[in-house]
Amino acid sequence: MAKPANDRNAPATLPSTPWTAAYDYTVDTLQRGALYSDVMRQRGNQYHRHMAKRAPNVLSMKSELIMDGREFDRPVNYGLLRILPSSDVAVDPKKRPFLVVDPRAGHGPGIGGFKPESEIGVAVRAGHPCYFATFLPRPTDTQTVEDVMRAEARFLEEIIALHPESEGKPVVVGNCQAGWQIMMTAAMRPELFGPIIVAGAPLSYWAGWRGMNPMRYSGGLLGGSWLTAMASDLGQGRFDGAWLVQNFESLNPANTLWSKQYNLYAKVDTEASRYLEFEKWWGGHVFLNEPEIQYIVDNLFIGNRLATAGLVTSDGIRIDLRNIRSPIIVFCSKGDNITPPPQALGWIPDLYQNDAEVLAHGQTIVYAVHESIGHLGIFVSGSVARKEHQEFTDNIDLIDVLPAGIYQAEIADKTPETLNADLADGDYVVSFARRKLDDVRTIVARNEEDDRRFAAVARISDINLGLYRSFVQPWVRAAVTPQVAEWMQRMHPLRLPYELLSDRNPWIAPIAQVAEQAREHRRPVSADNPFAMMERMVSKNIEAGLNMWQELRDAAGEQLFMNIYGSRLVQDWAGLGAQREHAPRKHPGVSPEHRHFMDERTAELRSQIDQGGVREAAIRMLLYVASAEGSIDERSFAMLRKMRADADANLALQEFKDVARDQALMMQLDRQGALQAMPKLLESASSDEIRQAFGTMRHVLEATGPLNTRAHACLEEVETIFRDAAKQAVAREQDGQDEKPTRPVASKTAAKPVRKSAGKSLVKPATTSTAKRTSAPATTSATKSATKTIAAASTTLSPAKPAIKRSATKGTTTKRVVTKSTTQAATPRSPTSRRRSTAK
Numbered sequence: 001m002a003k004p005a006n007d008r009n010a011p012a013t014l015p016s017t018p019w020t021a022a023y024d025y026t027v028d029t030l031q032r033g034a035l036y037s038d039v040m041r042q043r044g045n046q047y048h049r050h051m052a053k054r055a056p057n058v059l060s061m062k063s064e065l066i067m068d069g070r071e072f073d074r075p076v077n078y079g080l081l082r083i084l085p086s087s088d089v090a091v092d093p094k095k096r097p098f099l100v101v102d103p104r105a106g107h108g109p110g111i112g113g114f115k116p117e118s119e120i121g122v123a124v125r126a127g128h129p130c131y132f133a134t135f136l137p138r139p140t141d142t143q144t145v146e147d148v149m150r151a152e153a154r155f156l157e158e159i160i161a162l163h164p165e166s167e168g169k170p171v172v173v174g175n176c177q178a179g180w181q182i183m184m185t186a187a188m189r190p191e192l193f194g195p196i197i198v199a200g201a202p203l204s205y206w207a208g209w210r211g212m213n214p215m216r217y218s219g220g221l222l223g224g225s226w227l228t229a230m231a232s233d234l235g236q237g238r239f240d241g242a243w244l245v246q247n248f249e250s251l252n253p254a255n256t257l258w259s260k261q262y263n264l265y266a267k268v269d270t271e272a273s274r275y276l277e278f279e280k281w282w283g284g285h286v287f288l289n290e291p292e293i294q295y296i297v298d299n300l301f302i303g304n305r306l307a308t309a310g311l312v313t314s315d316g317i318r319i320d321l322r323n324i325r326s327p328i329i330v331f332c333s334k335g336d337n338i339t340p341p342p343q344a345l346g347w348i349p350d351l352y353q354n355d356a357e358v359l360a361h362g363q364t365i366v367y368a369v370h371e372s373i374g375h376l377g378i379f380v381s382g383s384v385a386r387k388e389h390q391e392f393t394d395n396i397d398l399i400d401v402l403p404a405g406i407y408q409a410e411i412a413d414k415t416p417e418t419l420n421a422d423l424a425d426g427d428y429v430v431s432f433a434r435r436k437l438d439d440v441r442t443i444v445a446r447n448e449e450d451d452r453r454f455a456a457v458a459r460i461s462d463i464n465l466g467l468y469r470s471f472v473q474p475w476v477r478a479a480v481t482p483q484v485a486e487w488m489q490r491m492h493p494l495r496l497p498y499e500l501l502s503d504r505n506p507w508i509a510p511i512a513q514v515a516e517q518a519r520e521h522r523r524p525v526s527a528d529n530p531f532a533m534m535e536r537m538v539s540k541n542i543e544a545g546l547n548m549w550q551e552l553r554d555a556a557g558e559q560l561f562m563n564i565y566g567s568r569l570v571q572d573w574a575g576l577g578a579q580r581e582h583a584p585r586k587h588p589g590v591s592p593e594h595r596h597f598m599d600e601r602t603a604e605l606r607s608q609i610d611q612g613g614v615r616e617a618a619i620r621m622l623l624y625v626a627s628a629e630g631s632i633d634e635r636s637f638a639m640l641r642k643m644r645a646d647a648d649a650n651l652a653l654q655e656f657k658d659v660a661r662d663q664a665l666m667m668q669l670d671r672q673g674a675l676q677a678m679p680k681l682l683e684s685a686s687s688d689e690i691r692q693a694f695g696t697m698r699h700v701l702e703a704t705g706p707l708n709t710r711a712h713a714c715l716e717e718v719e720t721i722f723r724d725a726a727k728q729a730v731a732r733e734q735d736g737q738d739e740k741p742t743r744p745v746a747s748k749t750a751a752k753p754v755r756k757s758a759g760k761s762l763v764k765p766a767t768t769s770t771a772k773r774t775s776a777p778a779t780t781s782a783t784k785s786a787t788k789t790i791a792a793a794s795t796t797l798s799p800a801k802p803a804i805k806r807s808a809t810k811g812t813t814t815k816r817v818v819t820k821s822t823t824q825a826a827t828p829r830s831p832t833s834r835r836r837s838t839a840k
Contacts (some may be wrong), residue, residue, distance in 0.1 A: 044502025204346025222462025
């Protein structure tokens, strides 16, 4: 049956004979071959156009240059771009700005925002001012890793100056290599940073799982970093980033040598645009200075000095990640073969010996482990951007106010059964569950014998590098001229296909005409054509064979590494034999200055346990019950923000963060003492303020659903405290009215004002009853009314009669109104007080 003439792309019908099937498959194969070759030609042309730009990047959004790092006192090839949102996106100046930093590990900049569904795209759509740290293909002649760190600090200073109305410091997102560089900068200048998101960033380079992470053995199998120095010498002092990309390519030979290219060939009618879009970034190789790459390989990849605070800057500043005061969000994946979870999280048990040390340094660490996404997908995948990055962005303020400690982000789908679903934006609900250092140790699975092997590699690497510099480097540098270096770069195995397969090659240019004819007469073969089915089967067998070869290669490399560097002779030769009884990876310890600071801080917090007011008591209540619940949900924080907005509260986010962190530390230092001091915090508050504070916090805690048994018991415990305080407040108010019946209460209130620091609530306090009171005689009926009022206050906070009825659909509250009686005549309340008292 003939195919309609006006439907060239319609698949051919199932052939009736093998000869017809073979003919249709042959036609389809030839056409796909022509179209595939044309895509390769377009890739080469795209490469030349892209690299010819003065500042190439793959950003899909418009931007403007704010700062040029080449103009700094210590020039670098970095620049600060401001992302210009589209006309339909409104930027909120009060929202904290975002700075996205892409990796400079062989590829060019822009992958963090090369499509709408990306890290930058998510932040822009959420209304945040967004910035991007870009870089040029070639470094300046003198730049170092420290210079880049200082430039990033300058960028943040400029961003902070541009947004004086922002409620918090900038959020900094560091992808892969940029992640560890941002962390180093934050350790050097912690005052500039808001929350830090490190995606797929290696921070502990010796860590990994046996049989799964072969890349960490490369340094040992190659004899250390001498080969890095040689590669820089062959480039006349410039290290070609294509060598780094080739290392990534070699990790998965099945994808590199077959699957990626076959997928394009098999789906050439629909896959070409996506393929070219990605190749524009993947082929945009950049260069690093010899001092930069040598610093990175010696101190990080092989030396592993970042995770143990072993790096010191040229001006004497120790780079200790424990100095970071902002929350750190670590996003990694089990499917990442470049930065597996042990390398992303291993720095935590490297630096901290127990959970108390995490709290002592006031550090908040949130980690999220994806089950399957690959390395690039962590900061490129659209599905990850719509889920993980969207949730991190939407809840960045909640993360910023989390008390010190370790948390795991858990993202669940939003369903019709989700309580108060309207409080969580998007399609997911994120919660932050408390974790211990032992939970991280379980993921990292540190092996001390493996650490000893890597320590031997670091020692031998230094020896081999010294031998190379003394006996080989002078000869290499003498033999390499600028012309030789340029030709070696152009002839690199990864760069050569881009050079050859383009219109610059006269043998390739005619392919465009052949491909155009193939498109005009396109006859895709049917999916159930027997020859097409055989092709897919052969492809799967090739892929399986390459995967098998990869597994054998990786297993052999791992075994060779273990045998060589596990040898006592090799370890003795490396100088480790004399210290065999000590751990190969030493804990960096704590400075006397930090111990003195913590002692002073502890004494200060203990002295403030009984200081404060309703606000502090309410936050203690929230922390106490939430700790028993085990996690903090975004819906609770959204409810708290909504209540603050409805009450027109003037408590800034940073102020709330400071108060919450202080109260959390007090609870950690002396939980029982902090609870016992709560009545004193409430003694200067009115009964209405106490009721409202309790009702607000209870509403926040129950926004995510019914509390567990332990949390409910904690709620009842603090409810007793608030109920007793409310009873005493009512008695004080009534006594104040009875003492001087001929004088207005207003004058008494002026004589004994409530302290502002003690009375400031999380939400705007309701008008107290004493503010509207007039003189009343002290009679027996008034005394009886006072007794009834105290009883009413006791009933108000009773757990048997919950104050709030939660709605499963809109997150609203239904309030019970107390029947008007003589009690209200004795202690009149303003309409505002009755309307806002959520505890009645």
